[in-house]
Amino acid sequence: MRTSLLISAFMILLASTSAWAFQDEGTVRIGLLEAQTGVPAPYGLQGLEGTRIAFDEINAKGGVMVNGKAVKLAITPAPNGYDPGADSALTVALIKKLMQDDQVLMIKGTSRSQNTEVAFNYLNELEKQGSPIVLLSSAAAAPGLGKISRWGFRDAFSENDIVDREVKLLAEKFGVKTAGLYVVRDNSYCTVMEQSVILPALKKYGIDVKVTTDGLDSDRDLSRQVEQLKAANVDAVFVSGTTLPSIGLMKEAARRGFKPKFWVGTVGNITTEMAKLGGPTVERMIMGSSFAPGAPQIKALADEYKKRTGQDINLFGMNGYEAGYLIKDAIEKADIANTPESLHDDRIKFRDGLEKASITSITGEKLRFSDERDTVKQGFIITIRNGEFVEWDGKPTT
Amino acid sequence: MAQYGEYLLNGILFGSTYSLVAIGFTIIFGTIHRLNVAHGATIMVAAFAGATTSILLGGADSYLALGLAFVASVATGALLGVLVELVAFRPLRDASYLTPFVTTIAVTIILEELFLKLSRSVPIFYPEYTPFPSILEDLSFEVGGMYIRGVYLVTFIVSLALMVVLHLWITRTRSGRAVRVVEENPDVARLLGIDVRRVEVTVFAVASALAGAAGCLIGMSVGTVSPFMGSHLLVIGFVAIVLGGLGNVYGAMIGGILVGVIETVTVGVLAATYREAFLFAVLFLTLVLKPEGILAAGSAGRD
Numbered sequence: 082m083r084t085s086l087l088i089s090a091f092m093i094l095l096a097s098t099s100a101w102a103f104q105d106e107g108t109v110r111i112g113l114l115e116a117q118t119g120v121p122a123p124y125g126l127q128g129l130e131g132t133r134i135a136f137d138e139i140n141a142k143g144g145v146m147v148n149g150k151a152v153k154l155a156i157t158p159a160p161n162g163y164d165p166g167a168d169s170a171l172t173v174a175l176i177k178k179l180m181q182d183d184q185v186l187m188i189k190g191t192s193r194s195q196n197t198e199v200a201f202n203y204l205n206e207l208e209k210q211g212s213p214i215v216l217l218s219s220a221a222a223a224p225g226l227g228k229i230s231r232w233g234f235r236d237a238f239s240e241n242d243i244v245d246r247e248v249k250l251l252a253e254k255f256g257v258k259t260a261g262l263y264v265v266r267d268n269s270y271c272t273v274m275e276q277s278v279i280l281p282a283l284k285k286y287g288i289d290v291k292v293t294t295d296g297l298d299s300d301r302d303l304s305r306q307v308e309q310l311k312a313a314n315v316d317a318v319f320v321s322g323t324t325l326p327s328i329g330l331m332k333e334a335a336r337r338g339f340k341p342k343f344w345v346g347t348v349g350n351i352t353t354e355m356a357k358l359g360g361p362t363v364e365r366m367i368m369g370s371s372f373a374p375g376a377p378q379i380k381a382l383a384d385e386y387k388k389r390t391g392q393d394i395n396l397f398g399m400n401g402y403e404a405g406y407l408i409k410d411a412i413e414k415a416d417i418a419n420t421p422e423s424l425h426d427d428r429i430k431f432r433d434g435l436e437k438a439s440i441t442s443i444t445g446e447k448l449r450f451s452d453e454r455d456t457v458k459q460g461f462i463i464t465i466r467n468g469e470f471v472e473w474d475g476k477p478t479t
Numbered sequence: 480m481a482q483y484g485e486y487l488l489n490g491i492l493f494g495s496t497y498s499l500v501a502i503g504f505t506i507i508f509g510t511i512h513r514l515n516v517a518h519g520a521t522i523m524v525a526a527f528a529g530a531t532t533s534i535l536l537g538g539a540d541s542y543l544a545l546g547l548a549f550v551a552s553v554a555t556g557a558l559l560g561v562l563v564e565l566v567a568f569r570p571l572r573d574a575s576y577l578t579p580f581v582t583t584i585a586v587t588i589i590l591e592e593l594f595l596k597l598s599r600s601v602p603i604f605y606p607e608y609t610p611f612p613s614i615l616e617d618l619s620f621e622v623g624g625m626y627i628r629g630v631y632l633v634t635f636i637v638s639l640a641l642m643v644v645l646h647l648w649i650t651r652t653r654s655g656r657a658v659r660v661v662e663e664n665p666d667v668a669r670l671l672g673i674d675v676r677r678v679e680v681t682v683f684a685v686a687s688a689l690a691g692a693a694g695c696l697i698g699m700s701v702g703t704v705s706p707f708m709g710s711h712l713l714v715i716g717f718v719a720i721v722l723g724g725l726g727n728v729y730g731a732m733i734g735g736i737l738v739g740v741i742e743t744v745t746v747g748v749l750a751a752t753y754r755e756a757f758l759f760a761v762l763f764l765t766l767v768l769k770p771e772g773i774l775a776a777g778s779a780g781r782d
Contacts, residue, residue, distance in 0.1 A: 118595060119595075119707075122595060122606070123606045123607045126599070126606070266751065266752045267752075295750060295752060296746070296751040297751050297752070297754060297755075299711050300746070301697075301700065301701050302489055302743055302746070304486075304489065304626065304747075305486070305746055305747040305751075306751075324607060324608060325607075325608055325701070325703060325705075328702075328703075329702075332616075332702070336617060336619055336628070337626065352606075352607060353605055353606060353607075354605045354606070354607050354703075357605060357610070358605070358608060358702070358703060390599070391599075391600070391602070392599070392606065
């Protein structure tokens with residue numbers, strides 16, 4: 082009897098502890114849903130650490146102002162949020178858990194386009210059920226995802242503008258007249274980039290697409306693709322592929338003596354491995370990025386990232402960092418009460434706040450969300466030199 | 480025409496690594512009539528061992544270092560195979576035949592996630608792909624208008640040599656013949672005084688050593704290794720053994736090369752996107768027309 086009384090008292094204490102959360106606890110709960118295992122882990126971990134650095138900076142300066150009081154941003158569950166890996170079904174289940182059990186204000190995630198597409202569709206379902214919540218992805222960059230749900234936001238890097246600029250430069254400054262395309266078909270980002278971004282840009286600037294060759298992420302032999310590109314003898318090759326097949330393609334091209342004037346990649350090629358493993362054959366490939374590596378204004382962040390992880394920050398880490406500050410600005414503009422009772426209304430207010438959010442990124446660029454809830458970034462053209470990503474100097478690839 | 484010949488030749492050359500994957504897979508199945516799903520993870524771990532050795536000893540510039548990388552992969556594969564038998568099979572000897580399927584999936588997930596974490600914490604590894612430096616990388620030559628990569632040829636020669644050694648072991652040695660008896664009928668093997676458990680451990684060691692060799696050769700050919708490389712190879716290995724005949728070593732040899740040829744020729748003649756569809760269509764047709772595979776195994780079973 083005495084034991085059961087003690088247990089009951091303990092349970093009541095636990096229940097009341099959870100009621101102390103939110104404003105009384107001095108925190109705003111932010112759900113984190115980044116891939117930390119599985120194939121998308123390299124993107125998710127960058128986004129996770131970038132956001133964590135931003136939150137730590139914000140909290141070190143006192144936190145965010147809510148209802149006249151400075152409160153801390155609390156990653157929920159601490160310290161790393163949940164890990165959905167590459168599993169879309171798990172992504173949906175964890176969104177539900179973060180919303181119902183963890184009672185978060187919003188969710189920062191997810192880490193790749195396939196999962197995010199499913200998650201954004203689920204947000205519409207939640208809205209129909211009367212329990213909407215915002216999901217902000219700093220990694221899913223596939224064009225068009227923003228149209229899916231008014232609750233799905235992205236601070237990824239949309240390549241529409243930068244590819245347009247790249248193609249314009251190639252056509253007008255370097256006289257590129259013909260192009261070949263290599264597309265990895267089992268990656269939705271690569272195929273969407275081909276259809277929605279690269280081909281329209283090439284058409285716009287009058288570059289003739291002589292050949293489109295394709296492959297799969299698991300391809301080991303890229304001789305057929307290289308032979309097709311070589312036979313077409315194109316001026317530039319646009320590579321819409323993931324790291325390994327892209328490196329494989331360029332190495333095979335080098336072995337077979339095929340040297341187009343330009344190799345043009347996408348953000349899918351901005352990985353540590355691309356620069357380090359590709360060797361001399363990938364040097365001077367150009368691609369768009371949301372920031373210029375080596376720029377003085379990002380040095381402190383890059384150093385902090387390296388200190389924490391032992392690795393270089395990349396586009397996904399940078400996006401995650403920016404997303405942290407966009408969340409802060411949105412909270413401060415949302416006028417939330419931050420109590421368990423106000424959570425439903427707060428989530429709606431947060432969405433409105435995010436629509437109005439506007440920050441100056443560490444890169445110096447002004448960031449706000451477009452009508453399709455994507456941040457628009459001008460971006461930089463970068464290349465690989467001596468195994469490092471650097472801002473492009475405007476010279477041909479080969 | 481030379482182009483099609485090149486696709487065919489590359490398929491045969493690279494397909495030999497699939498044969499090694501499939502042989503290891505099928506010897507274990509043939510002996511204990513259980514699928515070792517951790518075979519893919521064994522390939523991956525062994526490939527990492529080879530890559531690490533090659534990075535540390537300078538495999539990009541030295542044939543000796545590359546040879547030592549191969550030895551490291553084979554030894555790691557054998558050791559891991561024995562460990563998998565000890566952890567995921569031996570305690571479950573009397574359990575349902577599906578139980579080791581689950582335990583080896585667990586071993587696979589644990590190893591993949593462990594290497595994912597190592598990839599992010601060991602300075603010589605990279606988060607997504609770790610390099611496998613090889614002096615053979617840029618070696619290539621032309622024969623009759625066909626372009627052949629040196630690493631593919633070396634891979635084929637080494638695979639073929641291993642298959643010959645395996646054939647000699649199975650047919651000419653006492654321990655190899657014991658494996659065949661256990662495959663045929665473990666009860667008879669016991670009556671003949673054969674230590675069946677010892678044979679099973681030997682089979683795991685040999686099969687996983689071959690997996691290690693395959694991991695090293697594939698890593699060398701591709702130039703990288705990754706925590707998830709084994710999953711795809713496991714599927715390929717499974718297709719190869721079903722095509723060749725479950726439990727049949729020679730069927731696995733043929734099946735692996737067939738898979739390599741189907742993959743390369745499909746990609747070359749049709750398109751990469753049809754690669755797996757065509758492969759599984761061939762598998763489907765084989766199962767319909769010749770369910771026992773190209774070379775059927777002995778019919779004795781335990782269950």
